[in-house]
Amino acid sequence: MTAPDAIVPSDAVGDATRDALSSASIDTPTTPLGIVCGSGTIPFAVADAVRRRGRQVVLFPLRGWADAAAVDAYPYHWIAVGQVGRFARLANQEGCRDVVLVGGLVRPSITQLRLDWGTLKQLPLIVRSFRGGDDHLLSGVGRVFENSGFRIVGAHEVAPEITAPLGPLGRHRPDAAVDEDIDRGFALLAAMSTFDVGQAAVIAGRRVLAIEAAEGTDAMLDRIAAMREAGRIRLPDGVGVLVKAPKRRQDRRFDLPSIGPDTIARAGRAGLAGIAVIAGATIVAEPQRFIEAADRAGLFVVGRPDPEARA
């Protein structure tokens, strides 16, 4: 471990500063927003939305995950997973105080981690995070950033316009029978949510066809398509719904569900009637292409009210 990453060690930001940062309002963004970018297009959608609101952004793409071609359109600094010290130094130089963590990040192996000095000091916390479910991993990483003096904010907080709205998106609508499947699906996800798993499931005709765990939504949808093809699921086309929700009581700053044009393509191949998500708590990637794809495929997409929304 070399010295450079420890130039601004995490404890250089004192408690008083941290408290002041915590109470800063998102509505008055005087500092550029730091965006730690995993894979996919969503980090750039967040960056664009934040810039449209008049706030500057600095990207911190994760080496091996973020799209190298796309980062060129923004100020950026590459970091490796585990380089909290390097991140803290660069983000401080850029004047960032708020940080968004967004994009895909399949649980990295220990050998993929580039641990630096700033991270090493928090190793016990990180090791604990690695032991639990995904929630623990992400919120553990979040705590490491917060311990370094940054405030973690949710993508849905800095750019609510990138989340699914309440009601139908596009021109198709679920019928009453599908509404029942949607209710059943969300109830199932709620029942499982204390197990830190299951942000998605497929229900058709009251029957649960698939539940997502470590494989992810894409693989789950592909499984439905394969089971239909093999005759293991015998249903007419255009039946069934993908339900997707944030886990209950989860810190939404770390792992909001997302859907995009590719979700439509896979749901279509799975023979589903549509997709139901939680309004305001689901990121829609490339919304224009997404809605066009849904309309063309004949799939409904509907945002249901958030059961955890504050009144």
Added chain:
Amino acid sequence: MTAPDAIVPSDAVGDATRDALSSASIDTPTTPLGIVCGSGTIPFAVADAVRRRGRQVVLFPLRGWADAAAVDAYPYHWIAVGQVGRFARLANQEGCRDVVLVGGLVRPSITQLRLDWGTLKQLPLIVRSFRGGDDHLLSGVGRVFENSGFRIVGAHEVAPEITAPLGPLGRHRPDAAVDEDIDRGFALLAAMSTFDVGQAAVIAGRRVLAIEAAEGTDAMLDRIAAMREAGRIRLPDGVGVLVKAPKRRQDRRFDLPSIGPDTIARAGRAGLAGIAVIAGATIVAEPQRFIEAADRAGLFVVGRPDPEARA
């Protein structure tokens, strides 16, 4: 629809007879046991165990599902799915009153059903069964048999020796960390059981890696192997447990979970440490080969106490 199947219509057995049959004890089997056979080896294991207890059996293999070569060792009559009238006539001729439904039966398509007169009269019940989850399908089919004057008994009731015993099976044992995963897995299955889904899941290091729905246990285990290979799950080999349980409050006469030598092979390829099931409520196919395979693969197999057992 032709007449022959209606020779002994379902209502030929009156209520008085049915009540008398229902109170007959399994311990005094004066009549041969009818075994409606789906796919796999388990129907024959049940037949052999029942014969060893001194009771005669008559097999009713389901065309398209049952193993045609294996039925030759027993008295048998082929039937098609949906031919309740034909079954009732033949079973009455054979003097059967108790019937076991056992073996694999992937939800058949409507066009695979050979509906006969005895079945047609109960079509509304069958259609209702087809709409719900698997429980509804199987218990619906069971009610059709019972309406025809037969008593449905569970394979675990007529041949308890074919189910997993309490404690370890074979020579390997789960360690304390795996015990926690087992507890977590059974708690997850219990939480999902009101949704008529999820008789199995894979847990490793407190993390839920996969949950079974329509794809079945084999496909779920193969998914774990594929995710490990693709680097989506990063765990050393020999970590994680397959938990399998009957759904809560389900009528166990219809769909008891089963494990066999093939389960060991797939769990081994998935890199798991072992398998946990509910004692007395899980059928073990080919127990000799099963235990040898587990010992050779280094996998533990453990039967946990039945949370629904009557004291």
